Amino acid sequence: MTITEKILAKASGKKDADPGDNIWVSADILMTHDVCGPGTIGVFKREFGEDAKVWDREKVVIIPDHYIFTADEMCHRNVDTLRKFVKEQGIKYFYDPGTPSYSGVCHVTLPEKGHCRPGEVLFGTDSHTCTHGALGEFATGIGNTDAGFVMGTGKLLIKVPASMKFIIDGELPAGVTAKDIILRIIGDIGVDGATYCAMEFAGSTIESLSVEERMTICNMAIEAGGKNGIIAPDEKTIAYVKSKTKKPFECFKSDKDAKYLSVKQYDASKFVPVVAMPFSPDNVKNAADMKDFKIDRVYIGSCTGGKIEDFKMAAAVLAGRKVKVKTFIVPATVEVEKAISTEKIGGKTLVQIFEEAGCDKPAPPSCAACLGGPVDTFGRCNNDEICVSTTNRNFPGRMGSKGSQTILASAMTAAASAVRGKITDPRDV
Amino acid sequence: MSHHMIKGKVFVVGDNIDTDQIIPAQYLNLVPTNPEEYKKLGSYALCGLPDKHKARFVKDGEFKTEYPIIIGGKNFGCGSSREHAPVALGAAGTKAVIANSFARIFFRNCIATGEVYPVEITKEDLNKELKTGDEVEISLERNELKVIKTGKVHKLKDIGDVKEVIESGGIFSYARKKGMIK
Numbered sequence A: 001m002t003i004t005e006k007i008l009a010k011a012s013g014k015k016d017a018d019p020g021d022n023i024w025v026s027a028d029i030l031m032t033h034d035v036c037g038p039g040t041i042g043v044f045k046r047e048f049g050e051d052a053k054v055w056d057r058e059k060v061v062i063i064p065d066h067y068i069f070t071a072d073e074m075c076h077r078n079v080d081t082l083r084k085f086v087k088e089q090g091i092k093y094f095y096d097p098g099t100p101s102y103s104g105v106c107h108v109t110l111p112e113k114g115h116c117r118p119g120e121v122l123f124g125t126d127s128h129t130c131t132h133g134a135l136g137e138f139a140t141g142i143g144n145t146d147a148g149f150v151m152g153t154g155k156l157l158i159k160v161p162a163s164m165k166f167i168i169d170g171e172l173p174a175g176v177t178a179k180d181i182i183l184r185i186i187g188d189i190g191v192d193g194a195t196y197c198a199m200e201f202a203g204s205t206i207e208s209l210s211v212e213e214r215m216t217i218c219n220m221a222i223e224a225g226g227k228n229g230i231i232a233p234d235e236k237t238i239a240y241v242k243s244k245t246k247k248p249f250e251c252f253k254s255d256k257d258a259k260y261l262s263v264k265q266y267d268a269s270k271f272v273p274v275v276a277m278p279f280s281p282d283n284v285k286n287a288a289d290m291k292d293f294k295i296d297r298v299y300i301g302s303c304t305g306g307k308i309e310d311f312k313m314a315a316a317v318l319a320g321r322k323v324k325v326k327t328f329i330v331p332a333t334v335e336v337e338k339a340i341s342t343e344k345i346g347g348k349t350l351v352q353i354f355e356e357a358g359c360d361k362p363a364p365p366s367c368a369a370c371l372g373g374p375v376d377t378f379g380r381c382n383n384d385e386i387c388v389s390t391t392n393r394n395f396p397g398r399m400g401s402k403g404s405q406t407i408l409a410s411a412m413t414a415a416a417s418a419v420r421g422k423i424t425d426p427r428d429v
Numbered sequence B: 001m002s003h004h005m006i007k008g009k010v011f012v013v014g015d016n017i018d019t020d021q022i023i024p025a026q027y028l029n030l031v032p033t034n035p036e037e038y039k040k041l042g043s044y045a046l047c048g049l050p051d052k053h054k055a056r057f058v059k060d061g062e063f064k065t066e067y068p069i070i071i072g073g074k075n076f077g078c079g080s081s082r083e084h085a086p087v088a089l090g091a092a093g094t095k096a097v098i099a100n101s102f103a104r105i106f107f108r109n110c111i112a113t114g115e116v117y118p119v120e121i122t123k124e125d126l127n128k129e130l131k132t133g134d135e136v137e138i139s140l141e142r143n144e145l146k147v148i149k150t151g152k153v154h155k156l157k158d159i160g161d162v163k164e165v166i167e168s169g170g171i172f173s174y175a176r177k178k179g180m181i182k
């Protein structure tokens, strides 16, 4: 069996789980946020009654992160709906905006706060819930109705996905990051190349990556249509998880004779920095081949590219240089925000490096312009801007106006592009 | 859901119509379970399509579409897990989306909510053959789509093992029927 099949079998109390089986699995965590939480609560109350209680008040994790720093009244009302629900239900984990418990982007918050553990099942009302497969668990995005169901029962009927294996071996050249690996794979198989499937990543390159970089890879499994991304846990995973939580967990890995829908092998030493051009994450080109392409702004942030390591990589490129275009820095969480003002490169903090390079002052942590949002959202493309971004989607209008264009890149490529005002391979600055 | 025959005008779109095009993120402050906001979501359905689409799915100032059927290409509904997407389409009066393939979460949300039927085409690219405004008739019993003008009949894929969930009226009724919940 594959790691995905083993986790699902355990969660359904069965010995086996075969691709295509429809099984009821128990959830270990249900995460929701301000965009889908109110609707989920609406479904929960409609179906289970006004006085119903969630199945486990310690397993429902609520992380408002999308529309936080906006004047939009409806957005505030939605966060208030969450507050009221948390109080009435006695929900234990709630990261409330405007209070010391506020954290920021859900997918960076979940592992930081110890809610991700190997071998578990995590459902979230957000498609990038697949991020958490990087910690060796089954994690997938669901809609409000399914989430309302989980809220009441702790269970969900799901179809066991067939697994596709991606084996990446070899040493990554300097300037090439996890983001380049996943964009390359999506470029290869297409935005529907893994529809309904589990994407399992393995090989010496994956093993060499940090847990955060592995998260970048699994984060974008959904961009190939995947149901989940997954990486078998190793010592790094275990050390990371143990540093965040005392809860016990169980590690699984795929059997040698596990069955895969397909197996693809890559030689990482041949990888180069890439970008995904508008308007699709699979429109992948070598950054060096696009070096004359002018851009208007750069955005470094989100669950994909707004983690501590992303900012370290960006700062390494920006140190001692100046940006030519407007450059937005949006730490994903409060913890990342703290880290960029304490972590140093060459005696300077990352924040100092960004400031000296001429970037905009870092914004408070949230999803911000990653998904456009209300018109007053920080960094939103309100006109026809062309933006190189460390986010994960570049369909029409993703970062704001319909006329804007998003080019997906790693933090290094984004930083290098900011320096030249054109798409740039980070090795060329 | 009990519309086994669906008849009306089609609205034709291309491949990879993502959830931001179906319902742009700025409208996600609307909560689908509030009836007033549900209705409003309908008025924004497919308003994120690039301007090269001349026909509007829902006209300015209206809440309902004149097109009960959407004809898409590959990977319809890719992107986010927002249930606002099938809900916006359903609220606008869409009955079915016929496409070459669907993104997983969108497909699942259609079924869980019972808002629209997501049906796959067996072979041909219907979105190349049909034009917005063409009239068709769909039978979900026979898995067929008939083009009224030409009389040509296209085979649709059987919706498969989720049929039982749809027929029960979504995940909640299904679970109740199976005795999973009260």
Ligand code: SF4
Pocket (backbone or CB within 6 Å): A066, A105, A106, A107, A126, A128, A301, A302, A303, A304, A366, A367, A370, A371, A391, A392
């Ligand atoms: S940062 Fe972007 S992709 Fe990540 S959860 Fe927020 S909106 Fe979604």
